[in-house]
Amino acid sequence: DAGVIQSPRHEVTEMGQEVTLRCKPISGHDYLFWYRQTMMRGLELLIYFNNNVPIDDSGMPEDRFSAKMPNASFSTLKIQPSEPRDSAVYFCASSFRKYEQYFGPGTRLTVT
Amino acid sequence: QKEVEQDPGPLSVPEGAIVSLNCTYSNSAFQYFMWYRQYSRKGPELLMYTYSSGNKEDGRFTAQVDKSSKYISLFIRDSQPSDSATYLCAMSSYGGSQGNLIFGKGTKLSVKP
Numbered sequence: 001d002a003g004v005i006q007s008p009r010h011e012v013t014e015m016g017q018e019v020t021l022r023c024k025p026i027s028g029h030d031y032l033f034w035y036r037q038t039m040m041r042g043l044e045l046l047i048y049f050n051n052n053v054p055i056d057d058s059g060m061p062e063d064r065f066s067a068k069m070p071n072a073s074f075s076t077l078k079i080q081p082s083e084p085r086d087s088a089v090y091f092c093a094s095s096f097r098k099y100e101q102y103f104g105p106g107t108r109l110t111v112t
Numbered sequence: 113q114k115e116v117e118q119d120p121g122p123l124s125v126p127e128g129a130i131v132s133l134n135c136t137y138s139n140s141a142f143q144y145f146m147w148y149r150q151y152s153r154k155g156p157e158l159l160m161y162t163y164s165s166g167n168k169e170d171g172r173f174t175a176q177v178d179k180s181s182k183y184i185s186l187f188i189r190d191s192q193p194s195d196s197a198t199y200l201c202a203m204s205s206y207g208g209s210q211g212n213l214i215f216g217k218g219t220k221l222s223v224k225p
Contacts, residue, residue, distance in 0.1 A: 004155070042200075042216070042217035043156070043200065043215040043217075044215075045212050045213065048212070091156070098204075099144045099146060099161065099204055099213065100146075100158060100161055101158065101213065102158065103148075103155030103156045103157070104155050105154060105155050106153075106154075108153075
């Protein structure tokens with residue numbers, strides 16, 4: 001199994017630009033999670049899906065962030081417009097049982 | 113008070129030492145307890161998963177939960193340089209659509225040869 005796949009691995013963009021992060025979960029997993037990790041705040045849950053349906057988006061910082069899961073094998077996290085304070089590592093994770101989450105390698109986002 | 117507290121370290125030990133990593137928490141409803149290992153510039157990797165109280169052993173790793181003290185521990189026996197990583201605890205209250213995982217900020221461990 002290839003594990004959770006995320007792209008791109010690194011993204012550098014200018015303030016105001018749109019950023020799209022992509023995730024392919026492990027086949028057969030019915031939960032998909034988006035996290036953000038920073039030194040200051042640690043690992044924070046942004047949103048999660050169950051069977052492609054968004055269940056809890058209370059961690060999404062503001063309306064500039066949106067996430068979609070059009071099918072069981074693909075999800076996107078979009079930031080529009082991006083700001084320097086969005087700089088962080090964004091992780092996607094998937095699971096069959098909710099608490100045994102398997103993380104992808106992350107996307108390191110830098111907004112200048 | 114934060115829901116999950118974890119000493120960030122860094123913790124430096126010689127190879128072969130027994131390592132003790134700990135987290136405290138404030139929410140008495142937490143039932144699921146996990147330890148993740150994160151190597152530099154990698155995603156967290158699930159190490160141990162415990163439901164409710166007690167001990168769980170897996171090779172050189174032992175996870176311990178003391179719900180009365182709201183305290184969980186991860187012990188690493190015969191530590192190896194390859195154990196050098198950041199260890200994050202995570203916990204949740206219950207299943208269903210609620211009870212999301214709450215992570216500690218992680219303890220950075222360095223095992224010196």
